[in-house]
Amino acid sequence: MADLACRFAANPILTSAHLQPSAPGLQIECLLNPGAFSFAGKTWLLVRVAERSAEIPGKVSVPVLAPDGGMSIVAFDRGDPKLECKDPRAFAYDGRVYLSTLSHLRLVSSVDGVHFSPEPSAPLLTGNGPLETYGVEDCRVVHLEGRYHLTYTAVSGLGVGVGLRHTDDWRTFQHAGMILPPDNKDCAIFEEKIGGRYFALHRPSSPALGGNYIWIAESPDLLHWGNHRCVATTRPGKWDGARVGAGAAPIKTADGWLEIYHGATAQHRYCLGALLLDLHEPWKVLARSEEPIMEPTESYETNGFFGHVIFTNGHIVEGDRLRMYYGAADTVVCGADFSLSEILATLR
C-alpha cells in the first residue's frame, strides 16, 4: 500500500533547538509526541519535552522528581556492575528501572498549523505527586462538553499508568489522579458520549498472558472506568506484531469511529494504521488496516534517539483533512496531512 501521508515540507517542525530547558543543569534531549487542539483561534501542541541532566563524567544520571515536585539528580558509576543499560530510553540499577530522561509537557501555538512558537506565559505541565516522579508523557487532549481533558502517561518507580487533568483556560489545571492503573498508556477518550456513557481506548500491557493490546472502557464521569474489553490484539508477523496502541481521539465519520493507531514490530519499528469502530457499539471493530497508512521512511523518522518510529497522539480534523502531528524517531515533532476518505477507502 502507498504511504497515505502528505508530510509537511517544513518537517521537522519542532526540535530541541526551539525550546529552552525547564531548569538550570538540564538539557533537552528530544521533543516528541504532541497532543493537539484548537483554542483561541490558534492551533496548539502540547509537546512532550524529554530532558536529561548535564553529563557527569563517568556517570549515568537522570533527573527525578520528588512527590512534592522538587527535582534531584540520581547518578550511578558507569562501571558499577549493578548498572544495566537497556536501550536509549531506560536503564536499571540493582534491578530497579529508571528512565534515561524526565519528560514534561509544554505548550506551543501556531496561526497556520505549521510554524509553532513557544508560549512563554503558558505554564509547564510537570509531574505531580508520587505517581509522576519520572514525569508525564504523550498527552492526548480532548474537547468534551466545553472543557479540555488531558490523558497522559504518568510515570514513576511505582509503575506506568494513565493520568487525567482538566482545564478550561490552559492556565489552571485540575489534577484528577490516575484513572487507569499500571501498566497502561495510550488512553484516547471519545469526544462525545455514546449511549449515555463516556468511552476511551487504552493500552494495558501484561507481563505474562496477553500482550500490548488496545482495549476499550466506559465511564459515567470520565473519572471512574469499567467494563474493560479488548478491541485489537497484535498480529504476529505483521507490522503491528509486537505492540499496538491508540493515537488521538477517535474521529467520527459516517462509516464509524476512525482511530489512527500505532503498531510496532519486535524490532521496535513503529508505523501507523487505522481501526474502524462501530458508531453505536465502539467495542466492535468493523475494519482494520492490513498495511500501514504511514511508515518511517524520511531520515528524520529513521534516525534519532530511537529510530524508525512514527508515533501520533494529536491531530486536528477539518472537513476531509486530517492534520496529524507526530513524534519522529522519538526526537522531533513533525506534521502530515491525510485525506479521511482516502484512509476510509483502504478499510473497505
Next chain:
Amino acid sequence: MADLACRFAANPILTSAHLQPSAPGLQIECLLNPGAFSFAGKTWLLVRVAERSAEIPGKVSVPVLAPDGGMSIVAFDRGDPKLECKDPRAFAYDGRVYLSTLSHLRLVSSVDGVHFSPEPSAPLLTGNGPLETYGVEDCRVVHLEGRYHLTYTAVSGLGVGVGLRHTDDWRTFQHAGMILPPDNKDCAIFEEKIGGRYFALHRPSSPALGGNYIWIAESPDLLHWGNHRCVATTRPGKWDGARVGAGAAPIKTADGWLEIYHGATAQHRYCLGALLLDLHEPWKVLARSEEPIMEPTESYETNGFFGHVIFTNGHIVEGDRLRMYYGAADTVVCGADFSLSEILATLR
C-alpha cells in the same frame, strides 16, 4: 515472630477427593483459594476448582473455553521444540502462554465452619465470555448493602484482569464485566462506603517499571473505578520481597482497617502478613507486619502442586476471632483461627 495461626486439626478440610469433576474427560487437579461468606445460617466457601484434561500420551493438554462457554482441549506434542514448560502452573507454545489447568468456582457449605459438603443444587461459576476463556480464580465475596459482590481473577489469552459478578440468592448471578484491566488480580472491596465512595484494594503487575504492589481505587457504583494509588510495595530481601497482594475484604477495627495480605519471595514462598489502613483515609498505611503472621510449615502447606504457599482470599469474622480459609500448596483448602487483637498487637 511466632506464627499466630491456630490451624484446624482437620486440615486439609477439602481436597480434590471431595468433589466430582465438572465434566467427563476432566480431572480435578486441586482445590484452592476459597472465598468465604455467611448465608442462610451456614458458612459457605466458593472454592476454586482447577481441572485438567485426562492425560493424552505424549501430549501436553489443557481444557479451554470458547467465548460462548463451550469447552475444547488444546494439546501439543511434548517433544515439539515450540513447547516451553515454565512451572507447574503454565506452559507456552510458540510464545503464546497457556495455564496448565482450567478453574471454575464451586459452592460448599458447612454448619460448623470446619466440615464442608458440596451443594449439588448450587450452580457452578464458570468462565463467561471472551475474557474468561482460561477460567475464573480466587474469588473474594463481599456483602455490601444487602447484596453479595464477587471479585475474581478473569483469565484468558487476552490477559488477566478482575471480573465482577453480583448475586442476591446464590442461584442467579449478574455479570458486570471486567472492572480492572490487565494485568490485575487480588481485588478486595471494602464492605462499607468511606466518605461516600466505595474502595477496593487491587494488585496490578507491571512488566517494567513498578512491580507486584497493592493499590487502592475508589468508585461511585462498584462498576467503574478511578483515583488509583499505590498502598504497599514489595520489600526487597524480606518475606514479601517479590510480590504482595490483598487477601479478603479489609476488617474494620477501632485501630483501622486490617488487611491480611500475602507476600512472596522470588523463590515463590507465600506467607501472610497484615496492613493497618487509616479508617477514614484508607490509602494511608498506619502499620505493616515486619514478619509474617503465618508461614507455610505444615506438610500440606509445603508439599503439593505448588509448594510453600499459603494464600487466603476468604474469612469470617466473629468478635475477636478471624476464621481464615486458605489454599495450601495450591492444592487443598485449609482453615485457621486468629485473634484479631493478637494480630493488631504485632502492628503497634
